[in-house]
Amino acid sequence: MTRSIPITAPAVDDLPPSPRPVESKPRRRRRRVTAHPVAGALFVLPFFLVVVAFLIVPLGYAFWLSLSSKSLALGTRFTGIDNYVRAFTDPVLLDGLWRVVLFGLVQIPVMLGIALAGALTLDAVTTKFAVAFRLIAFMPYAVPAVVGALMWGFLYSRTFGPFADLPTLLGGDPIDFFSASLLLVSLGNIVTWAWTGYNMIILYSALQGVPREMYESAVIDGATPVQIALRVKVPAIKQAISLAAIFTVIGTMQFFTEPQIMARFAPQISAGYTPNLYAYNQAFAYSDFNYSAALSFTLGFVVFVVAYAFVFVNRRRGARS
Amino acid sequence: MTSGGASNTRGKTWLPHLLMGAGILYFLVPLLWVVIAATKSQPDLLDSPALWFAEFNLVENIEQLFSEDGGVYGGWLVNTALYAGLSALGATALAAAAGYGLARFSFMGKKFFETALLGMIMVPATALVLPTYLILSELGIVNTMWAVVLPSLLSPFGAYLVRVYVDESVPVELIDAARIDRAGELRIFWQIVLPMMRPALVTVFLFTLVATWNNYFLPLVMLSDADLYPLTVGLTTWFNTAQQDAGNRMLFNLVVTGSLLAIVPLVVAFVLLQRFWRSGAAAGAVK
Numbered sequence: 001m002t003r004s005i006p007i008t009a010p011a012v013d014d015l016p017p018s019p020r021p022v023e024s025k026p027r028r029r030r031r032r033v034t035a036h037p038v039a040g041a042l043f044v045l046p047f048f049l050v051v052v053a054f055l056i057v058p059l060g061y062a063f064w065l066s067l068s069s070k071s072l073a074l075g076t077r078f079t080g081i082d083n084y085v086r087a088f089t090d091p092v093l094l095d096g097l098w099r100v101v102l103f104g105l106v107q108i109p110v111m112l113g114i115a116l117a118g119a120l121t122l123d124a125v126t127t128k129f130a131v132a133f134r135l136i137a138f139m140p141y142a143v144p145a146v147v148g149a150l151m152w153g154f155l156y157s158r159t160f161g162p163f164a165d166l167p168t169l170l171g172g173d174p175i176d177f178f179s180a181s182l183l184l185v186s187l188g189n190i191v192t193w194a195w196t197g198y199n200m201i202i203l204y205s206a207l208q209g210v211p212r213e214m215y216e217s218a219v220i221d222g223a224t225p226v227q228i229a230l231r232v233k234v235p236a237i238k239q240a241i242s243l244a245a246i247f248t249v250i251g252t253m254q255f256f257t258e259p260q261i262m263a264r265f266a267p268q269i270s271a272g273y274t275p276n277l278y279a280y281n282q283a284f285a286y287s288d289f290n291y292s293a294a295l296s297f298t299l300g301f302v303v304f305v306v307a308y309a310f311v312f313v314n315r316r317r318g319a320r321s
Numbered sequence: 322m323t324s325g326g327a328s329n330t331r332g333k334t335w336l337p338h339l340l341m342g343a344g345i346l347y348f349l350v351p352l353l354w355v356v357i358a359a360t361k362s363q364p365d366l367l368d369s370p371a372l373w374f375a376e377f378n379l380v381e382n383i384e385q386l387f388s389e390d391g392g393v394y395g396g397w398l399v400n401t402a403l404y405a406g407l408s409a410l411g412a413t414a415l416a417a418a419a420g421y422g423l424a425r426f427s428f429m430g431k432k433f434f435e436t437a438l439l440g441m442i443m444v445p446a447t448a449l450v451l452p453t454y455l456i457l458s459e460l461g462i463v464n465t466m467w468a469v470v471l472p473s474l475l476s477p478f479g480a481y482l483v484r485v486y487v488d489e490s491v492p493v494e495l496i497d498a499a500r501i502d503r504a505g506e507l508r509i510f511w512q513i514v515l516p517m518m519r520p521a522l523v524t525v526f527l528f529t530l531v532a533t534w535n536n537y538f539l540p541l542v543m544l545s546d547a548d549l550y551p552l553t554v555g556l557t558t559w560f561n562t563a564q565q566d567a568g569n570r571m572l573f574n575l576v577v578t579g580s581l582l583a584i585v586p587l588v589v590a591f592v593l594l595q596r597f598w599r600s601g602a603a604a605g606a607v608k
Contacts, residue, residue, distance in 0.1 A: 039506040040426020044434070047419035047480055054453060054475045055441060062452035118344065121337045133341040135592060136348050142587035143352075144535035146553040147580045150560060151351045154358070154577070155371070162371035197348060254447040257537045261557065264564050276447055280542070283451050292451055300448030307443035 059300065066294035076290075083294035092272035093295065099184070100274050104252040107188040112245060115196050119203035120229045134204070137197030145194065149261035152190045157265060178266035186266075190258050195251075199244050206240035207233055239314065246310045253303045256280065275299050352584075359581040363574040382578040389559075389575055396548055397555040398582070401534055404466060404551055408473035409530035416476055416525050420483025421514055425496060435484075441477035447538050454542045468543035469551070473533045479525040486521035487514070527594060534587060552583040 069079040087093055118137060122130055140148065155161040156177035164174050177186040215223075215232040223231075234241070256276040263269035271285060272278040276299065283292035350372070358366055360379040369375035386394050422428075423435060453472050457463045491514055499509045515522075537553040544550055547558065556579050563572035 038428075040422045040428040040431070043418045043422030043426065043510070044428075044431075047415040048434070050415060050471075050474050051441065051477070054472045055444060055449060055477075058449045058452035058456060059444075061456055062448075065452070065455070117340075121341060125334055125337050125341075127334075127338070129338055129341060133345055135595070136345050138591070139352065139588055140348060142531060142591050143584045144537065144553050146535075146537045146557060147355075147584055148351075150556070150576065150580060151355050155351060155354060159367055160358075160371060160573075193348065193351065250443065250445055254445045256447060261560075264560065279451060280538075283454075284542075289451075289455060293455075296448045296451045300445055303445045303448070304440070304443050308440055311439065311443070 059297070062293040062297045062300075065290050066297050069290050070288075083291050084298065086291065087294050087298055092270075093275060093278055096272045096275045096278050100253060100255050103184055103188060103255070104249060106184075107191055108245065108248050108252060110188070111192045111196050112199060112241070112248065114192070115199035115244070116203055116234070116241065118196070118200040119207055120233060122200070122204050123207040123233065124225050124229065134201070138201055139197065140194045141198040143194065145257040146261055148194050149190055149258045152186070152193070153262055153265045156186055178262070178268075180268055183262075183266055183268070187258050187262060190262075191252075195248070199248070202244055203237060203240055206237040210236045242314055243311070246307050246314075250303055250307055253299065355577060355581050355584075359574075359578040361574065361577075363571045366574055366577065378574070379578070382574050383582075385571070386575050386578050386582070389572075390547075393547060393555065394575075394579055397550050397552045400466070400549060401551040401553075401583070402586075404469050404473070404540075405530050405534040407466075407470045408533040409526050411470070411474045412476040412479055412529040413522055413526045415474060416479030416483050417515065417518060417522055418510070419480040420485075420521075421487050421491075421510060421518070423480070423484045424487035425491070425493065425514075438477055438481055438484075442481060444477075450539055450542050457543070463543050464545050464549065466549060469533075469536075469540050472539060473529070473536070476525065476529055479529065482525055483518060483521050486518060491517050523594070527591075530590075531587060552579070556580060556583065 066083050067078060067080060068076050069082060070076045118133075122134055143151075155163060158164040158174060164177060166175070168174055176182065210233060214236060215228045218228050218232060254276050255274040259269050259273050259277055260280075263273070271281040275295065279292050279295035279299065282288045282295060354372060357372060357374055359382060360377050361369065361375050362378040362381070365375035365378065423431065423438075449472070454463060454468075457468050462468055495513060496509055499513055504512075534551075535553065536551075537557075540551050540554050541557075544554065547555070550558070556576055559572050559579070560576045563570065563576060566572070
C-alpha cells in the first residue's frame, strides 16, 4: 500500500465544544485579509505549477491516451470509450477489484478497531509502559512497505520463519501462509502491522484535544472508563475516525507493494491480483499503455469520487450538527 | 454496559496493560527478527531457530553488504537519502509558501483553488505514476533522479496543513504591523512567518521524507539503471536474484542486513523527533 499523505489534517472542524467549522471562526474575528493580489498569487504559484505538471497534466494525458488503442495491424487509432468498456467487462480487473474490496471490508474495520482501542487506552492509561507501547506501535510506520513485506514473507516461510512449523510441535500439519485460503489474511496482517500504530497516533492526538470538562461530570457520576470511552470520547472524535477510514480506503484501493513482493513467495499472486498491479503489468509486462492508462484513470477516478463524496457529506453533517 | 475489567479506581489497570503488552510483542517481533537475522550467515539463516542468535556474523554481513556487486548498496543508501531529502525539502518549501499565500492573501481564483486542494488530497498517488512516467519519458528524463524527485514534490496535504496552521497561529496584526514598518512581502515571509510556522513545517517535512524514503512504486516505474535505485527497489532486485538462485549465491543474508540498515535511520529519526511529529499530528487532528 502506498500512502504519501498523513491522514491528520482534514479533521479540523467540528469538535463538540466549537461545533462551528474552523472556517467560520476567522470571520467572527473579522479577519482582514490584506489585498496584495500579486504577492499572494506569487506565493502560491510554485505549488500551483507542480500541481499542473504532476497532477493535472498526467491525469489529462492518461485520459487522452485511454481514448485510443494501439495494435500491430492498425497502429494507433482513436477508439473512444472502448478501453473503458473493455475494463468494465474484463474479468481480471473485476476479480482484482472484488478481491481488494473484500480485503478492505475485513482488514480496515479490524485495523481501525484495534487502533481506536489502543488510542482510548493511551488516553486513559498514562504509565511509562503506555508510553513504550505508543512508541513501539508507531515504529512499523517508519519501515518501508517493501521491507515490511519481505520481513513478513521470511517470517511466514517454512525455511526462515518460526510460525509455519508451530503446529508440527503438536503433531499437526505446518501452516502454509501462502496458500490460496490464507493469502489474503497473510497480506492483511502485513498491512495491519504496518498501519495500526499510525492510525492509533492520529486518533490519540484527536482524543488529546477533547476537553476534560466534557466528561468530568460523567466521572463524578461514577461512570466507568469504558462507558466514558464509548459514550463520550468516541462520539467526540467521530470526525477523525471517519477521516482515518476514508484515507485507509484510498490506500487500500491502491494496494500494490505488498502483493507485488509477496508474489515471490506466493506464485498464485497473478498479474491482475489487484487493480493497481494489473495497471502496472499492462504497461510494463504487456506494453499496452493505452489500456493501462484507462485502468489508471478509472482507478483514480473511482477512488477520487468516493473519497470526495464521503468528505463532502461528512463536512455537511459536521457543519449542521 | 459493564466495565471490561478496567475500573475508574487507580491501580486496577492490569487488563489494559496486558493488552498493550500483547501489542508490543506483535509490533516488535518482526523487528526483533530482522535484528537477529542480520547477525547470521546465510546457512545459519536457513537452519538455526528463527528468533534466537546463532554464530555472530553481523560484521561480515555488513562488509559483504557494502562490497557486493561493486558496492552498489552504499549507492542505494545515498540515493535514498538524496531523493528523500530533496523531495521533502522541496515539498515543504512549496507547501510553506502556498499555505501562507492561501491563508493570508486574497487573489483571483483563490476560493476555487482551495476547494480543489481538498480534492487533490483525495487523488490516489499511484494512479498518477504511470501517466507521469509516459510524459517524462517523452521529455527524456526517466531513469534520472529527477524522475523520482520532481513528482514527489507534489504534496497537496502539506499545503493544506500549513494553511490551517497559519490561519490559527500567525496573527494578521503582526503581518500588518510589519507592512506599516515597510517590510517587503518576501522579508515578512522569511523573517516573521517562516519561524512561526516551524512545527507545521517539521511535520510536513517528516511525512514527505518518510513517504519518499519508503516509496517503491514510483522509483520502480521510473528507474531502470541499478546505480540509480533507492534501497526499496535495490533490495527487491537482490531478493529476486536470491529466490531464483535458490540460495546458491549468498544473498538472503544481504537482503536481511540491508533491510535492517534501511530502517534504522528512519526509526531513529522518528524516536528522536517524536516531540515534533506529535505536535504536528495534533495540530492537524485537533485544531
